[in-house]
Amino acid sequence: xxxxxxxxxxxxxxxxxxxxxxxxxxxxxxxxxxxxxxxxxxxxxxxxxxxxxxxxxxxxxxxxxxxxxxxxxxxxxxxxxxxxxxxxxxxxxxxxxxxxxxxxxxxxxxxxxxxxxxxxxxxxxxxxxxxxxxxxxxxxxxxxxxxxxxxxxxxxxxxxx
Amino acid sequence: xxxxxxxxxxxxxxxxxxxxxxxxxxxxxxxxxxxxxxxxxxxxxxxxxxxxxxxxxxxxxxxxxxxxxxxxxxxxxxxxxxxxxxxxxxxxxxxxxxxxxxxxxxxxxxxxxxxxxxxxxxxxxxxxxxxxxxxxxxxxxxxxxxxxxxxxxxxxxxxxxxxxxxxxxxxxxx
Numbered sequence: 001x002x003x004x005x006x007x008x009x010x011x012x013x014x015x016x017x018x019x020x021x022x023x024x025x026x027x028x029x030x031x032x033x034x035x036x037x038x039x040x041x042x043x044x045x046x047x048x049x050x051x052x053x054x055x056x057x058x059x060x061x062x063x064x065x066x067x068x069x070x071x072x073x074x075x076x077x078x079x080x081x082x083x084x085x086x087x088x089x090x091x092x093x094x095x096x097x098x099x100x101x102x103x104x105x106x107x108x109x110x111x112x113x114x115x116x117x118x119x120x121x122x123x124x125x126x127x128x129x130x131x132x133x134x135x136x137x138x139x140x141x142x143x144x145x146x147x148x149x150x151x152x153x154x155x156x157x158x159x160x161x
Numbered sequence: 162x163x164x165x166x167x168x169x170x171x172x173x174x175x176x177x178x179x180x181x182x183x184x185x186x187x188x189x190x191x192x193x194x195x196x197x198x199x200x201x202x203x204x205x206x207x208x209x210x211x212x213x214x215x216x217x218x219x220x221x222x223x224x225x226x227x228x229x230x231x232x233x234x235x236x237x238x239x240x241x242x243x244x245x246x247x248x249x250x251x252x253x254x255x256x257x258x259x260x261x262x263x264x265x266x267x268x269x270x271x272x273x274x275x276x277x278x279x280x281x282x283x284x285x286x287x288x289x290x291x292x293x294x295x296x297x298x299x300x301x302x303x304x305x306x307x308x309x310x311x312x313x314x315x316x317x318x319x320x321x322x323x324x325x326x327x328x329x330x331x332x333x334x335x
Binding site: 020027030031033034035036037038039040041047051052053060061062063065066067069070073074078081082083084085086087088089132134147150151152153 | 234242249253329
């Protein structure tokens with residue numbers, strides 16, 4: 001497990017991607033069962049395509065969110081913290097899609113003993129279709145400095161600039 | 162002709178609040194296992210007890226966005242599959258988080274996205290509470306017809322009101 005420091009980060013940098021798939025109906029079923037989601041568009045092809053006029057059964061947004069979250073928890077490591085994340089499900093994903101979560105550093109800021117990193121993030125399929133644009137904020141330790149406090153309290157950052 | 166789904170009754174629901182509501186059971190190791198296996202995230206904080214005990218978490222934890230999905234059906238709750246013979250029933254209720262049902266006669270529902278602020282992971286064995294508010298309900302008219310956006314803000318805590326995460330969820334009725 002890597003331990004990234006704020007000094008390792010620069011604006012425009014791409015962070016390591018997370019890739020999942022190709023996704024199948026079995027992946028969708030496993031997730032829907034794990035979270036007890038009974039929405040028919042995830043397992044009832046006839047209902048999804050005829051009633052809801054969708055192209056196929058849908059990969060759950062509630063599942064896709066975790067790919068983006070893993071992208072950032074992997075990036076922050078065990079000494080940093082994923083503070084905020086937000087994204088919109090603008091594109092649909094269906095069985096067969098290979099999904100890649102990506103992030104690019106948009107801004108950096110030193111606050112107190114820690115570095116705050118803002119990123120643009122997204123989830124694209126193997127046809128290069130971007131479907132889940134978003135942003136995130138990660139807090140990182142400085143090289144040789146203390147780990148980001150856990151539980152995380154934004155007050156540790158001091159006042160915003 | 163444009164149909165306005167944001168009636169006075171729907172507008173009156175904005176700001177409706179409930180909670181804190183306690184999840185039916187504490188965080189279980191088995192549900193965390195099924196959860197991280199389904200999302201295919203092998204981080205040791207979710208499964209390696211020896212590692213987790215010596216980590217900053219003090220024990221096994223659930224993935225960051227687990228709390229919103231921790232509210233399981235209690236034995237006395239209605240069976241969500243009880244209406245599956247109805248051709249328009251999509252498996253989802255319109256009373257989000259147990260708040261009053263959004264009375265909008267649009268038959269289709271999609272997940273529009275999330276915003277989260279994370280403070281702490283939920284640990285295995287901990288209890289989770291949820292407080293929810295209808296933050297906004299509004300209509301947009303797109304190429305495929307009218308869409309109603311239902312925005313719910315949630316705060317998830319554990320015992321002693323210790324914050325876990327906040328969430329803002331967008332659900333689209335169309």
